[in-house]
Amino acid sequence: MTGRGHRLDLQAAPFLHTTLSTPRLMVEVILCTLPVLAAATWFFGVVALLVVAAATAGAVFAEWALATRAPRGNTLRDGSGVLTGLLVGLTLPPAIPLWMAALGGFVAIALGKQLFGGLGQNLFNPALVGRAFLQAAFPGALTTWGAPRGFLDVPASTFALPFLHGGLDGMSTATPLALHKFEHTTTGLWALFSGDVAGSLGETSALVLLLVGLWLGLRRAFDWRIPVAILVATALLGGALHLLDPVRNPGPLFLLTSGGLLFGAVFMATDPVSSPTTPRGALAFGAGIGALVVVIRDYGGLPEGVMYAILLMNAATPLLERVSQPRPFGRRRAA
Amino acid sequence: MNAPSSPAEAARLHAEFVKGLWRENPVFVQVLGMCPTLAVTNSAINALAMGAATTAVLACSSLLVSLLGRFIPAQVRISTYVIVIATFVTVVDFVLQAILPDVHKELGAFLALIVVNCLILGRQEAFASKNPPLAAVLDALGMGLGFLFALLCLGATREVLGNGSLFGIDLFGPAFEPWVVMVLPPGGFLMLGLILLLFSWRLQRRAAAAAEEKR
Numbered sequence: 387m388t389g390r391g392h393r394l395d396l397q398a399a400p401f402l403h404t405t406l407s408t409p410r411l412m413v414e415v416i417l418c419t420l421p422v423l424a425a426a427t428w429f430f431g432v433v434a435l436l437v438v439a440a441a442t443a444g445a446v447f448a449e450w451a452l453a454t455r456a457p458r459g460n461t462l463r464d465g466s467g468v469l470t471g472l473l474v475g476l477t478l479p480p481a482i483p484l485w486m487a488a489l490g491g492f493v494a495i496a497l498g499k500q501l502f503g504g505l506g507q508n509l510f511n512p513a514l515v516g517r518a519f520l521q522a523a524f525p526g527a528l529t530t531w532g533a534p535r536g537f538l539d540v541p542a543s544t545f546a547l548p549f550l551h552g553g554l555d556g557m558s559t560a561t562p563l564a565l566h567k568f569e570h571t572t573t574g575l576w577a578l579f580s581g582d583v584a585g586s587l588g589e590t591s592a593l594v595l596l597l598v599g600l601w602l603g604l605r606r607a608f609d610w611r612i613p614v615a616i617l618v619a620t621a622l623l624g625g626a627l628h629l630l631d632p633v634r635n636p637g638p639l640f641l642l643t644s645g646g647l648l649f650g651a652v653f654m655a656t657d658p659v660s661s662p663t664t665p666r667g668a669l670a671f672g673a674g675i676g677a678l679v680v681v682i683r684d685y686g687g688l689p690e691g692v693m694y695a696i697l698l699m700n701a702a703t704p705l706l707e708r709v710s711q712p713r714p715f716g717r718r719r720a721a
Numbered sequence: 722m723n724a725p726s727s728p729a730e731a732a733r734l735h736a737e738f739v740k741g742l743w744r745e746n747p748v749f750v751q752v753l754g755m756c757p758t759l760a761v762t763n764s765a766i767n768a769l770a771m772g773a774a775t776t777a778v779l780a781c782s783s784l785l786v787s788l789l790g791r792f793i794p795a796q797v798r799i800s801t802y803v804i805v806i807a808t809f810v811t812v813v814d815f816v817l818q819a820i821l822p823d824v825h826k827e828l829g830a831f832l833a834l835i836v837v838n839c840l841i842l843g844r845q846e847a848f849a850s851k852n853p854p855l856a857a858v859l860d861a862l863g864m865g866l867g868f869l870f871a872l873l874c875l876g877a878t879r880e881v882l883g884n885g886s887l888f889g890i891d892l893f894g895p896a897f898e899p900w901v902v903m904v905l906p907p908g909g910f911l912m913l914g915l916i917l918l919l920f921s922w923r924l925q926r927r928a929a930a931a932a933e934e935k936r
Contacts, residue, residue, distance in 0.1 A: 428796065483898070486898075501918070519902075522901070522902035522905075522907065523900040523901060523902045523903070524900065525901055526898075526901075527898065546896075546898075549885070549893050549897055549898065550893065550894075550896040550897060550898060551896055551897070551898035661905060
């Protein structure tokens with residue numbers, strides 16, 4: 387054969403490869419948080435930028451200081467630390483003291499990621515670990531929602547010194563979910579959709595989050611099954627419960643557009659490390675999150691439950707992956 | 722209890738005392754006695770009282786068990802130890818109730834539960850019953866003080882973060898934002914985990930340095 391100029395190349399699979407690498411994926415998702423950050427700045431003013439910057443600084447510092455392998459700072463290059471910090475910042479209320487935001491970013495990387503061995507080793511979504519820590523440590527500050535205000539107007543609590551709360555602001559209000567749960571008033575859908583409501587920085591604008599989610603999904607930056615399953619499960623279970631008791635349980639559109647559901651579905655649940663990689667596992671993961679969110683919101687003591695729902699399903703991820711392994715072609719179905 | 726007869730004997734006794742403070746610290750290294758460690762370390766004063774009470778019970782029990790060691794039948798030794806320990810726990814319970822009634826109320830059932838602290842029973846079974854009284858008491862004191870030290874570490878950090886005070890003295894003024902989780906049970910787990918992390922990190926580094934030196 388060689389005599390006729392043909393060569394037989396033998397190679398091992400895989401033969402197709404993508405140019406997508408971890409740093410590129412991270413940069414893409416980081417770019418996609420920018421519209422969300424812009425919307426947060428639009429609604430809450432310049433304080434949004436400060437909070438997100440503080441959380442990111444905390445995360446980057448943890449990534450740098452707790453690096454286990456030399457040279458220090460190498461792991462910053464994959465961008466995941468920056469992304470985690472941005473996501474922590476976007477889940478915080480606008481009036482939070484900056485030192486708390488920085489602490490949240492630090493805890494997210496330190497306890498949520500580095501403790502487990504770094505990127506790819508963590509069981510739980512690091513950003514949500516950071517936020518859950520803040521929620522447990524400072525429940526007051528994490529549930530004080532400043533009303534939208536002037537662009538350059540910064541709440542008094544923002545520049546509180548570490549360990550201090552810096553005085554209460556008085557300009558606080560309630561989120562649409564809390565209003566519904568505790569005062570039985572439903573916020574208009576247009577306000578929820580555009581984002582002109584009280585809430586965490588990045589979670590209020592359903593419109594921006596839907597567009598960003600659509601873009602990331604089309605770019606294959608995450609498994610589309612997870613957010614779709616979350617939204618479908620929330621709408622179905624929420625709708626069914628709404629039919630049973632329309633006064634107590636909000637309707638599916640309200641559930642979908644309020645609180646952190648869309649933000650969680652687009653940015654948190656889709657974390658490739660802490661979500662299942664198998665197709666059926668991803669569907670079950672998303673459906674579990676949606677169901678837990680509806681149960682916590684409708685029957686729990688808290689108005690919002692997206693963070694806990696995602697963290698609980700993170701814990702179930704190894705199990706879901708084990709039971710949802712695809713059947714290799716030609717292999718008989720297990721009896 | 723005679724004074725140590727030779728320098729070698731004195732060195733051995735010294736080692737029995739020191740080992741519990743750090744190298745074999747009951748909480749940080751042996752991870753024993755987790756129930757009081759997590760439950761009553763929400764303030765420094767509680768931690769101190771629990772540590773002192775445990776140390777007193779441990780030292781007295783070790784002395785008695787060491788003296789009685791030969792007379793206790795092997796088949797019923799555990800229950801005998803528990804009776805000895807329970808006796809001293811009752812004594813400490815009453816003493817604390819008399820002199821520090823507030824702390825006694827704070828510690829509540831955990832004071833009575835010193836009886837089942839496996840650290841104490843463990844020292845009786847592993848050390849006091851097989852060693853002369855002086856060594857047994859020194860071992861018990863070392864372990865007890867190590868336990869107290871560990872509890873104090875946890876109690877002080879949890880009180881400072883969770884309440885802004887240390888031994889009840891306000892540190893930050895009225896604008897302090899308490900870390901609510903730190904005085905709750907999860908804070909105990911979190912703090913203990915962080916301290917254990919520091920310990921194992923130090924051990925790892927030391928092992929790595931030793932391996933480097935050998936090469």
